[in-house]
Amino acid sequence: MNNGTYAIELQNLNCYYETFRAVKDVNLQVKRNRITAFIGPSGCGKSTVLRAINRMNDLIPGARVEGQVLFKGQNLYDPAVDPVEVRRRIGMVFQKPNPFPKSIYENVAWGARINGFKGNMDELVEQSLREAALWDEVKDKLHQSGLSLSGGQQQRLCIARAIAIRPEIILMDEPASALDPIATLKIEDLMRELVKNYTIIIVTHNMQQAARVSDYTAFFMMDRADRAGMLVEFNETGKIFTNPTDRRTEDYITGRFG
Amino acid sequence: MNRVSTFPQESQLRRLLARRKRIGWLWQVVFLLATILVVLSLIVLLYNIVVGAFGYVIVQDKVSPQEIVQTYTDTPEAALHTLSADQYRFILEQNLSKGLLRRLNSEAPLTERSREELYRLVVERVVKPRVVQSYSLVDSIFERDKIFAEAAALPHSRVEFRRWLNLDFLTGKQASVPELAGVRTALLGSLWVIAITVVVALPLGVAAAIYLEEYAAVVANPWLRRLNAVIQTNINNLAGVPSIIYGILGLAIFVRGLEAFTSGAAFGATADGATANGRTIMSAGLTLALLILPIIIINAQEAIRAVPQSLRQASMGLGATRWQTIWHHVLPSALPGILTGTILSVSRALGETAPLVVVGASTFITIDPDGPFSKFTTLTIQIYQWTARPQDEFRNIAAAAIIVLLVLLLTLNAAAILLRNRYSRRLV
Numbered sequence: 167m168n169n170g171t172y173a174i175e176l177q178n179l180n181c182y183y184e185t186f187r188a189v190k191d192v193n194l195q196v197k198r199n200r201i202t203a204f205i206g207p208s209g210c211g212k213s214t215v216l217r218a219i220n221r222m223n224d225l226i227p228g229a230r231v232e233g234q235v236l237f238k239g240q241n242l243y244d245p246a247v248d249p250v251e252v253r254r255r256i257g258m259v260f261q262k263p264n265p266f267p268k269s270i271y272e273n274v275a276w277g278a279r280i281n282g283f284k285g286n287m288d289e290l291v292e293q294s295l296r297e298a299a300l301w302d303e304v305k306d307k308l309h310q311s312g313l314s315l316s317g318g319q320q321q322r323l324c325i326a327r328a329i330a331i332r333p334e335i336i337l338m339d340e341p342a343s344a345l346d347p348i349a350t351l352k353i354e355d356l357m358r359e360l361v362k363n364y365t366i367i368i369v370t371h372n373m374q375q376a377a378r379v380s381d382y383t384a385f386f387m388m389d390r391a392d393r394a395g396m397l398v399e400f401n402e403t404g405k406i407f408t409n410p411t412d413r414r415t416e417d418y419i420t421g422r423f424g
Numbered sequence: 425m426n427r428v429s430t431f432p433q434e435s436q437l438r439r440l441l442a443r444r445k446r447i448g449w450l451w452q453v454v455f456l457l458a459t460i461l462v463v464l465s466l467i468v469l470l471y472n473i474v475v476g477a478f479g480y481v482i483v484q485d486k487v488s489p490q491e492i493v494q495t496y497t498d499t500p501e502a503a504l505h506t507l508s509a510d511q512y513r514f515i516l517e518q519n520l521s522k523g524l525l526r527r528l529n530s531e532a533p534l535t536e537r538s539r540e541e542l543y544r545l546v547v548e549r550v551v552k553p554r555v556v557q558s559y560s561l562v563d564s565i566f567e568r569d570k571i572f573a574e575a576a577a578l579p580h581s582r583v584e585f586r587r588w589l590n591l592d593f594l595t596g597k598q599a600s601v602p603e604l605a606g607v608r609t610a611l612l613g614s615l616w617v618i619a620i621t622v623v624v625a626l627p628l629g630v631a632a633a634i635y636l637e638e639y640a641a642v643v644a645n646p647w648l649r650r651l652n653a654v655i656q657t658n659i660n661n662l663a664g665v666p667s668i669i670y671g672i673l674g675l676a677i678f679v680r681g682l683e684a685f686t687s688g689a690a691f692g693a694t695a696d697g698a699t700a701n702g703r704t705i706m707s708a709g710l711t712l713a714l715l716i717l718p719i720i721i722i723n724a725q726e727a728i729r730a731v732p733q734s735l736r737q738a739s740m741g742l743g744a745t746r747w748q749t750i751w752h753h754v755l756p757s758a759l760p761g762i763l764t765g766t767i768l769s770v771s772r773a774l775g776e777t778a779p780l781v782v783v784g785a786s787t788f789i790t791i792d793p794d795g796p797f798s799k800f801t802t803l804t805i806q807i808y809q810w811t812a813r814p815q816d817e818f819r820n821i822a823a824a825a826i827i828v829l830l831v832l833l834l835t836l837n838a839a840a841i842l843l844r845n846r847y848s849r850r851l852v
Contacts, residue, residue, distance in 0.1 A: 225740060227642045227649075254743025264734035266753060276752070277742035324738070331742060 206386035211395020263320035265312030298326035318349025476823030620709025629720030671782030674711025688797030703784030723765020
């Protein structure tokens with residue numbers, strides 16, 4: 167079964183840390199080749215949902231997921247699915263730039279190499295760096311350490327590293343929150359460029375950023391009663407920001423709380 | 425309620441500030457004094473060792489060399505050290521008791537010994553130069569005239585400035601007289617033991633640390649988690665167990681229990697009757713490995729824990745397996761820290777005496793260790809033995825041996841630090 171329009175479907179997703187339910191009953195469909203933004207106040211579970219999509223939550227002891235994450239009709243939490251395989255197809259960019267303490271070249275090439283890439287590595291590295299809009303800045307110093315770059319460059323290096331293994335979806339967990347406004351803008355431009363080839367899901371605290379870059383927006387909030395995060399509203403970004411149907415969404419985006 | 429008024433007035437504030445600064449200054453002085461005290465005690469330690477290792481001695485021969493040459497050869501003008509092997513053998517046969525000759529012959533027949541060896545024997549057994557009095561470096565400098573006057577009063581004696589730490593001392597074998605004793609056997613023994621310790625403890629310790637930090641830490645099963653916590657607690661406690669306990673453990677397990685293995689019998693390595701028990705370098709090395717294993721594990725765990733979680737996430741997020749993450753990212757980043765821990769624990773192992781006494785280090789041995797299944801002694805054992813002797817001269821060579829041990833420690837540490845710095849530079 168290959169559902170053409172959706173890259174990811176979340177069905178009754180519940181996330182637990184030990185016995186605490188951090189996220190409850192999320193149902194969401196992420197469209198292919200679109201940018202979907204997750205917004206909401208701190209502790210609302212949006213990062214947890216994001217990490218559930220490529221099974222990064224598995225790495226946290228005591229974390230557990232119930233419900234389904236459908237990727238091409240396949241439930242990623244099926245026992246037959248290997249999380250390593252999932253992460254290879256659904257890449258991730260983190261909040262703080264975290265290049266490997268290796269050369270710029272090696273940062274991009276490493277993921278491809280361990281995943282058995284047999285083609286021309288130089289070409290792949292150049293192409294990935296070009297796609298991440300970093301090539302012109304680093305082409306003369308490919309063998310310097312990735313840590314010698316500025317924060318914004320490091321984050322684009324991380325994006326180049328993620329796309330070098332040709333994932334289908336890229337998850338970004340507040341990718342610009344540690345960067346200055348100019349570097350942020352570059353990352354946002356880059357995302358608009360990348361979405362032509364990839365599906366992007368981004369978690370952000372910055373509502374203007376969500377409004378600027380995303381096609382769809384999901385608003386999450388913590389339920390006061392059981393402190394579990396839940397999906398309040400999910401719609402096209404324009405609708406969410408101009409004409410939200412839920413009162414809580416409106417309160418949040420107009421700055422009345424959060 | 426006026427919150428501001430609860431703060432002191434300006435004049436009072438200044439007084440308070442002066443007091444706070446005074447208290448700070450007082451503590452600074454305390455810290456400085458502590459540092460000075462530490463440095464002073466180090467200086468005293470070094471002073472003691474150096475003063476003991478160098479100084480004047482009065483040497484008295486039992487029989488003067490010239491007298492021997494005149495009595496036993498037909499070339500009365502020759503110097504003792506120029507004679508031939510046969511002449512030395514003749515002198516030995518004329519002067520030593522039958523029992524002693526038999527013993528020497530059974531160690532290695534006199535006819536097969538080299539000329540130098542025979543000369544050494546003649547000096548040691550016939551000339552018998554004895555240090556009748558030794559002086560510390562300080563006495564040697566300030567009471568020089570008195571020392572020379574004392575020497576002049578004794579027949580066939582002379583004053584020598586003795587550097588107890590010299591090349592002969594480094595390359596000489598153990599001997600019953602301090603002037604002829606050397607640390608070669610002990611030095612080689614120490615190096616062999618420490619080599620086995622590192623070879624065993626480092627991979628085992630790092631492997632255990634990787635398991636505890638990277639695998640055990642993420643298991644979900646609560647029973648397994650509890651088991652891991654118990655293991656962790658026990659490792660931490662083991663690091664504090666007195667070393668002599670490890671000696672007893674080593675005696676029971678390696679020397680007695682695994683005798684076939686530690687004596688080398690299982691490999692057909694054992695040759696003579698003397699080594700046909702478990703009191704070998706192998707036993708000592710394994711015992712010390714047990715001793716430093718908890719320290720290596722704890723240090724390696726710290727180093728692995730210090731590797732940022734973001735690095736692991738970056739790697740796993742690219743579809744790397746846990747093993748690839750560990751091998752390519754965690755271990756290289758943790759290596760400098762692991763090496764630091766290893767340096768510390770190797771230094772500790774090198775300085776251990778008690779467990780080796782229990783495991784059965786030889787106290788008097790003149791044969792170089794030639795493999796993991798030899799009998800052995802170490803520098804620390806040697807120092808311990810020498811300091812326990814009543815004669816002053818043994819204390820001099822003990823001081824010299826301490827210098828050898830310290831230099832060995834510093835060399836090993838420096839090598840490891842260089843290695844570490846080189847590695848961590850390559851990472852960033």
